[in-house]
Amino acid sequence: MRVAALLTCLLAGCLAEKPHPCESPALLSGLLSVSTQNEKLWTVAKYLYDALGQRVRIMELGTYENKSFTYDALLLFREAAMYEIHEHNRTCLKKPLKADFQPMAIPKDATLLGQFVLGSSSGPGEGLLVNSWAGDLPDKSGKYVSTVTEFGCVPVTSVSHTEQFGWVVTSFVNNIKGITDPSQLNPPEFCPDAEMKGSEVEPTDFLSLFLSKK
């Protein structure tokens, strides 16, 4: 009886560690949506994320101040360049990108809010164990709350507060480890090699970049 109890304990929870800040997989693809409290911005985007090559591609479809827009950008942090890509007319704008690559991660100084199960823990395939973390935004402009999976550190939601939009909720779905189409992380052939003049973009992280262009 005691052996059975010990075994159950070992399998169920004794091996479980206290959640720790973590880094998301180096290669991720998926969908994300951004919605804002003041309803100014709402957008859905396909994203490709390559922390090894420090490359991010975002293909957005959204509305900004009730006008719909599309936006397709490739960010090459190692080359300090970004490309705004217009597939429909095969044009491309290369801009300097003055920013350090910020990997998707729970920062080491984040505070654990709690561990939760989305769905139910009562049956197989019915639940997802996640950890929610809070902390200060990199530029100390406000707070964030980020939720990632316990197993895999895959992003689920991120909530932060900005002056421009109020609360901003980013939700990630259909994430897979790996890059679905690696060619989408290289500039298309119709993109210029020479750098074009333009204002420098200074994103502080993956998401602020996503918002700063508005």
Next chain:
Amino acid sequence: MRVAALLTCLLAGCLAEKPHPCESPALLSGLLSVSTQNEKLWTVAKYLYDALGQRVRIMELGTYENKSFTYDALLLFREAAMYEIHEHNRTCLKKPLKADFQPMAIPKDATLLGQFVLGSSSGPGEGLLVNSWAGDLPDKSGKYVSTVTEFGCVPVTSVSHTEQFGWVVTSFVNNIKGITDPSQLNPPEFCPDAEMKGSEVEPTDFLSLFLSKK
């Protein structure tokens, strides 16, 4: 080779059915949080839900217009009675409850928005398959979007729009099938048996009840 492909297909998806509207488990316990776009109301509640006995208990801790509050209510739909319970001073208020019990479910006329994986499908325990449904609120006062797990029909989030609060987001976590403490679905001993006079409460569903008292 063709056999292998067929097998993979069978295992991975051929057996998967198109999502259908579904009813949540008859007995559920868990936590829910409600947050509103205009920030008037924010609350976290422990809930017990018994569709067999048509009983609901909600134990809330929240803020309403920047003032914190607690609220503890037991709703007995079959008896058309609700109890407002104040454990701290062992008092209890019995009120008539004029409403039909509405089971937690995706209505048959709901429209499937899509099927998604929260987290990742790349590893075991890293993802949760969910279905998102949209439809009209029971009183046709607006729209809702509800997300439930594909396996088990466990609620994950529900978003609706109300005049009073703007967008209202309800998130469910730590759900388990069953009732953690069945005694909490009976009125405490200090509750009156005789019905007290009071205004009738007319919730249209589980959640509107939750909001209508504000």
